[in-house]
Structure formats: structure tokens, C-alpha cells
Amino acid sequence: MATDTQDTPPQDSTLTRAFEALTHDEDARTCKDIPDSACNQQPGNFIKQLLGSLGNKLADELASARLILPWLLGALGAPGWMVGLLVPIREAGALLPQVLVAGLIRPLPQRKYVWASGSAIQAAAAFALALVALWGGGSVGGTMVLVALVILSLARGVTSIATKDVLGKTIDKQKRGQLMGWSGSLAGGATLAAGAILIALGNQPSRAALVVLLVIASIGWLVNALCALRLKEEDGATEGGSTAFATLKDGVKALKRDREFRRFNLARTLLLGSALALPYMALLAQNNSDENLKGLGVLILISGIASMIASPLWGKRADRGSHLVMRNGGLIAAAAAFLAALAALLPFAWTQTVWPFALLYAVMIIAHTGIRLGRKTYVVDLAGQKQRALYVAMSNTLTGILLLVFGAVIGVTAHLIGSAWTLILLTLSLIIAAMLAQRLHNVEQ
Numbered sequence: 001m002a003t004d005t006q007d008t009p010p011q012d013s014t015l016t017r018a019f020e021a022l023t024h025d026e027d028a029r030t031c032k033d034i035p036d037s038a039c040n041q042q043p044g045n046f047i048k049q050l051l052g053s054l055g056n057k058l059a060d061e062l063a064s065a066r067l068i069l070p071w072l073l074g075a076l077g078a079p080g081w082m083v084g085l086l087v088p089i090r091e092a093g094a095l096l097p098q099v100l101v102a103g104l105i106r107p108l109p110q111r112k113y114v115w116a117s118g119s120a121i122q123a124a125a126a127f128a129l130a131l132v133a134l135w136g137g138g139s140v141g142g143t144m145v146l147v148a149l150v151i152l153s154l155a156r157g158v159t160s161i162a163t164k165d166v167l168g169k170t171i172d173k174q175k176r177g178q179l180m181g182w183s184g185s186l187a188g189g190a191t192l193a194a195g196a197i198l199i200a201l202g203n204q205p206s207r208a209a210l211v212v213l214l215v216i217a218s219i220g221w222l223v224n225a226l227c228a229l230r231l232k233e234e235d236g237a238t239e240g241g242s243t244a245f246a247t248l249k250d251g252v253k254a255l256k257r258d259r260e261f262r263r264f265n266l267a268r269t270l271l272l273g274s275a276l277a278l279p280y281m282a283l284l285a286q287n288n289s290d291e292n293l294k295g296l297g298v299l300i301l302i303s304g305i306a307s308m309i310a311s312p313l314w315g316k317r318a319d320r321g322s323h324l325v326m327r328n329g330g331l332i333a334a335a336a337a338f339l340a341a342l343a344a345l346l347p348f349a350w351t352q353t354v355w356p357f358a359l360l361y362a363v364m365i366i367a368h369t370g371i372r373l374g375r376k377t378y379v380v381d382l383a384g385q386k387q388r389a390l391y392v393a394m395s396n397t398l399t400g401i402l403l404l405v406f407g408a409v410i411g412v413t414a415h416l417i418g419s420a421w422t423l424i425l426l427t428l429s430l431i432i433a434a435m436l437a438q439r440l441h442n443v444e445q
Helices: 014-023 036-040 042-062 068-076 080-095 098-105 112-135 138-170 173-201 206-229 244-257 259-270 273-287 293-345 355-417 419-438
Strands: none
Touching: 042 112, 042 138, 042 173, 042 206, 068 080, 068 112, 068 138, 068 206, 068 273, 080 138, 080 273, 080 355, 080 419, 112 138, 112 206, 173 206, 173 293, 244 259, 244 355, 259 355, 259 419, 273 293, 273 355, 273 419, 293 355, 293 419, 355 419
């Protein structure tokens, strides 16, 4: 591998001191699973990836398909069935291309350019969403939102593969968790600040605020792309890849022979109700907030707090029994969805404000985080080292397909019977999923 000694920062450089302060590591040039040439570049690469990840995570929150875009569709006056497609498009668009993209980028010795290209496309899509928020309206505006979201989601899937690959080549194993932890904390703080500012602005129309939030999201992805281009990446291996068709063929065989894997994927599919419920809860909150900045700010603030506390809440429990985390997350999500539907149907004065829906939205975020953490832990522990990549790829692909189907059905249902009754149907889905998760084997034992 080639080493660019001219770009190696000196030991007392600003980047090195910042790296050592963030990682509590007094020797920035000691690495265990990356070569010496990459280790010399690690301090600078760490800070650049931290800034890039901050931009990416902040952009994800400010262009969220579970909160910001449902609010945008409501402000545009788009048909209600479109809300049901937001989360399926966002998640499936990111999951489905991964098997294909992994094979396509394998021949490239440096993957940072794929990362930067994907982030730049996401920036363009977010800016297009800002333009729709500024000038769009009705069904046409809603359609433009969905088209922009498709482009954004596909680019997200491409970027996801490339960032993980570059991270493994540039940052030592014992530093990667710290990098993701710092970026999550910084982005969480920035998101909370955005929510607090919107609350402080008070009863102003939310449409102008949506334009600003989406422009900031676009800037966040541009920062991510620029940071990726500035990385010092060594050439990597280009052989040993597998075609998408071969991976899917092996995945189908795994589904046929492994009953536990089939059960897991059925439970995982029904647990998608937690993700599909979030946009409808946001829409109910909007309907009870007069579409002003304060209501949107409350949701952003409270969901940011919920996201920050959710992962530590579930982490240790997943190591003892990830299927029980899936079960408990499903039951909590079912309760939150049912209570939100009840609040929308009851004619009490306290249900005519944003607060009950915001609090239940936060509970759903916590439950959804537990479901995601539980199913990620379960499939990794179920598969074992040799089958892990295959099981993850197949499960993600299957989930992406089923999410689109499930989301389309829920969208049509919401159009016919309304958001509240749709949440009741999702409650039933989540209860059945929790029962299925209960029957899964404890793979951690």
C-alpha cells in the first residue's frame, strides 16, 4: 500500500491533539487492525469523519421521513395516503440497493468517492424538498416530495455501504465506537437546539421553517461529502466479491433450511408497524397544533431527547436476550399507537393540543429504537461468523421488499379510514409481532 508521508500530520498538530482529547489516547500512532500508513493518518481522518458524520446525522434528523416530511405533506395539503409511503420509501430505498452496491464498489480501490457522490446526491434531493416546501402544493407537491425521497433514499443506501468500508480502512477497531458515539452526541445536541429555537419562535406558520430545516439538511450532506473527499484513504482489496444474484440465491436457501431465521423475519416484518406508525402520529400532532412552529419544535425536541436516552436503555438488555427486547419494544409500541389513536378519537380538550401526541411520539421512538437494536443483535447472534453477512443481506433485502408492500397497504387504509383507525390496525400488528418474538430462541444463551 502506498503511504503519503507528506500528508502525515505531525504529532503535535491540532488534529492530533483533538483526536487524543476525544479518544483519551496518548499515542495516536498505535493501531491494531489497520496498517501503519493508515494509522499515521488516523487523527486527521478521525476528525474529518466526525465532522462528516455530524453533518449526516443532523441532516437525517432535519429531513426525517417519520417527522419532518409528514409535517411537510400536511402543510402542502397532500393526500393522506402519501404519508404511508414516506417511511417505506426511506427505509426500503436504503436497504434494497445494498446487496447490489456492495458488489459494484468492490473493484474500486478507494471508496471515498462513492461516499462523497452519495452524500452530494442526498444534498441535492434535500434542496429539492426545500423548493417543494417553498412553492409546492396539493397532490403535485406531494408527488414531488415522494420522488425526491426515492432519490435521497437510494443515495443513502450507496453511502451506507461506502462509509462502513472506509471507516474500517481508516479508523482502528477500538476507536470506531467512540467516533460514532461523539457524532451521535453532537448531532443530538444540534437537533435539540433546532427544536428549542422553533419553540421559541412561537405561533408562526411552519412552512417557512420547513424550508430552512431542509436547506440546513442539504448543507449537512454537503459537509459530509466534502469531509469524505478530504480523507486520506489507502487503496483496498478489490477481489473476492460476490454477485447480488448469488447472494440472494444463497439467502433464499438459508430461509428454506433455517426455521428460526424464517420466524425472525416474520416477526421483524410485523414489527415494522412501529416505523409506519410514526408519520401518522406526527400528522395527528400537526392537526392539533394549528401547523405552527411551536408544535413542530416540540416534536423535534422531545424526539431528540427520546433518541438520546433510548439506546443505553435497551443495550444491556439486548445482550441478555435480544428477542425479549424485540418483544418488549413491540408491546410498548402497540400501547403508544393505541393511546395515540384513542387521543385522536376522544373529544376531550386536552386531546386537542400537540402534547399528548408529542409524548406518545417520544414513547414510540424509544420502543422503535429497542426494536431496531433487538433485531440487529438477534440476526448477528443467530447467524454465526460464517453466515453473518449472508443473513444480514438477505434479511435487509426481504425487509425492504415487505416494507414497501406493507407501507402501500397501510397508506391506502389510512386514506380510506383515517390516521387514528390506521394506528389501531398497526397496534394489532405489533401485538402479533411481540407474540412471535416471544417464541424465538434465546440466541444469546
